Amino acid sequence: MTDHPVLIAGGGIGGLATALTLHQIGVPCVVFEAVREMRPLGVGINLQPNAVRELYDLGIGAEALDRIGVPAKEWALVGLNGREIYAEPRGLDAGYHWPQYAVHRGQFHMALYRQVIERIGPQAIRLGCRVTGYRKNSDGSVSALIEHADGTTSDARGSLLVAADGIHSAIRAQMHPNQPPIHWGGALMWRGTTWAKPIRTGSSFIGLGTHRHRMVIYPISHPDPVTGLALINWIAEVTLDSAEGWQQTGWFRQVPTADFAHHFADWKWDWLDVPALIAGADGAFENPMIDRDPVPSWADGPVALLGDAAHAMYPTGSNGASQAIVDARVLGAAMLQHGVTPAALAAYDAKLCGPISAVVLRNRGAGPFGLLAMVDERCGGRFENIDEVIPAQERAAFMAGYKAAAGFAVEQLNKAPATIPKGARVAKS
Ligand SMILES: Cc1cc2nc3c(=O)[nH]c(=O)nc-3n(C[C@H](O)[C@H](O)[C@H](O)COP(=O)(O)OP(=O)(O)OC[C@H]3O[C@@H](n4cnc5c(N)ncnc54)[C@H](O)[C@@H]3O)c2cc1C
Numbered sequence: 001m002t003d004h005p006v007l008i009a010g011g012g013i014g015g016l017a018t019a020l021t022l023h024q025i026g027v028p029c030v031v032f033e034a035v036r037e038m039r040p041l042g043v044g045i046n047l048q049p050n051a052v053r054e055l056y057d058l059g060i061g062a063e064a065l066d067r068i069g070v071p072a073k074e075w076a077l078v079g080l081n082g083r084e085i086y087a088e089p090r091g092l093d094a095g096y097h098w099p100q101y102a103v104h105r106g107q108f109h110m111a112l113y114r115q116v117i118e119r120i121g122p123q124a125i126r127l128g129c130r131v132t133g134y135r136k137n138s139d140g141s142v143s144a145l146i147e148h149a150d151g152t153t154s155d156a157r158g159s160l161l162v163a164a165d166g167i168h169s170a171i172r173a174q175m176h177p178n179q180p181p182i183h184w185g186g187a188l189m190w191r192g193t194t195w196a197k198p199i200r201t202g203s204s205f206i207g208l209g210t211h212r213h214r215m216v217i218y219p220i221s222h223p224d225p226v227t228g229l230a231l232i233n234w235i236a237e238v239t240l241d242s243a244e245g246w247q248q249t250g251w252f253r254q255v256p257t258a259d260f261a262h263h264f265a266d267w268k269w270d271w272l273d274v275p276a277l278i279a280g281a282d283g284a285f286e287n288p289m290i291d292r293d294p295v296p297s298w299a300d301g302p303v304a305l306l307g308d309a310a311h312a313m314y315p316t317g318s319n320g321a322s323q324a325i326v327d328a329r330v331l332g333a334a335m336l337q338h339g340v341t342p343a344a345l346a347a348y349d350a351k352l353c354g355p356i357s358a359v360v361l362r363n364r365g366a367g368p369f370g371l372l373a374m375v376d377e378r379c380g381g382r383f384e385n386i387d388e389v390i391p392a393q394e395r396a397a398f399m400a401g402y403k404a405a406a407g408f409a410v411e412q413l414n415k416a417p418a419t420i421p422k423g424a425r426v427a428k429s
Contacts, residue, residue, distance in 0.1 A: 005030050006340060007144045007158035009131035009171055011038070013105075014307025014324030015164035016112040020058050021332040023120050026425040027340055031116070032129040032156065034165075036149050038113050040106025043191045043285065044220040044233025046072065046205070047103060049096040050413050051322035054329045056098060057418055060115065068111055069103025070222050070230070074204040077371055080381035082208075082269035086371055086395045090205070097414050102205065102220045102233070105321070133174045134161050134303055140342075142302040159340050161303045162331065164324070167292065169309035176295045185314075185364065187212075187239040187289035190260045192281035193220070195229040199272055202230075205318070208267070208274075210381045211373035212239040215264065215274055234277055235315075237289070238263050255286045289314050291364065294357030299349040301342050306331065310353070313360045316367030317402070323356060329419040336424050359405055368402045371395060 006022055008015045011033030022029040047055070047065070055065070062071075076087035091100035116124055128149030135143045135155070143155040163171035173179065198219045200206065205218040214237050221231040238260070257278050267274035278284075292312045298305040307324030331348045338344035375381055375389055383389045403409045 004141050004157050004159045007156055007161045009144060009163050010165035011125055012166055013109055013321050014328060016116055017325045017328035018162055018164060019116050019124060021328045025332050025336060031125045032131050032146060033125060033127050034130040036128040040110045042105030043193055044102055045105040045321045046318035047101040048319055048322040049091060049098040049100050051325040052098040052101055054325050057420060064111060065101045068107040069101045069220050070203050071099040072102050072203055072205055073201040076204055076206050078206060078208040079375055080209055085375055085386050095410050102218050104220050131165060132170050134171060136301055162306050163309045164306045165309050167308045167312035172305050172309050175300045179295060180293050182290050183293055184288050184290045187237055189289055190236045190284040190286050192234055192284035194232050194277050194280035196232045196277055196280060197228055198223060198230045207369055210376040211369050236260055236264060253286045254283055257281055257284050291360060294360050297349055298353045299345040304345040304348060311356045311360050314363040316363045316369050333419050335426050340426060362405055371398055
């Protein structure tokens, strides 16, 4: 190991989870984040039990997560006729040793940020520092090339460089100069939040409609004890036939709900009123459902990709943020075994790149929402008795296959030893 700290490009969920993990195992690190000010951006995300386990091991427990989200109790798919296709318990109710949390992305991100400042210190995060590339040095160290908010540039030298700079990663572009442009399959999403009464179990994740025209709805707060209202996260999705357009509409553009509410105008049942839910929001964020084709490797000597920079994926499996956290922990475990060395990055790459790249492609094929596609193909989304469309056994087998591939099969996770044993520290060389 060189005497330099580990450099982390990007202070999103993956970058901050990496910083907290490295600090826990005694490895100095510095995060370079492009934005000048951290703000609580985004709406709902899910933290799967495999990621919640890692957060608990990082000392971010139920008390902290309950302030910014709510444990999920159920995952359900509902057809265009408002009838249930499939439902299963989630988190503790499903037998996991750890809950699944639905949280506000921005508040979760800020909670991680505060933890980094408290545990490592404010010098651990350099804001207004965009990493534009890297240089491998002859002494085995690596330099991150940095562009500051005022336009000036500088280099920072590190023992290793972890690229957690998101889907538009500059480091990935340098590592894989021939990677194809961002992939867009034609789906547009509008995301918003509305204060409303939670439905079904009170903490249910609901996928409603078909794979080309659907709503995803779940609460991201406990209900207010007086009003009974919770903050409900919703994602309205429509797949267009055109393969063009997302570049023109931009990424995470704020739009009025009238832009898309007409797609869901008649989605009303006695248990759910989608037009009212959409109308109750102040506005929505429009963004295209995009990902990237997998690359054959996430490591180049002293540099490794992590989080969306490694595996930007469709949100159909609700596992983008969870996987970024797991990446950070697997990287930490590799350093415990191999030291702060390129060999640790190679071990991390060998363990995750293949299987998680397969999850990226699986999510493209609708991920767990694939059941909605099957119902759509077989009966146009409308049915009397779901068992006549897809037998219960076939539905259960489909879901079990997805969970095993994404790393949150219940028995597999419960019996897996801690990724980072309690108190483990990287040996000083
Ligand atoms: C503003 C924002 C809002 C989001 N909202 C949602 C949401 O509502 N729902 C959802 O499912 N997912 C959302 N996501 C994506 C989700 O957070 C990620 O898919 C997931 O958490 C993986 O995290 P990540 O750390 O790999 O990437 P990200 O969370 O995207 O973080 C990447 C970080 O790197 C920084 N960065 C980018 N380029 C550079 C660079 N060259 N140098 C230095 N820093 C750089 C970015 O500012 C960002 O802080 C959002 C992401 C962002 C950035």
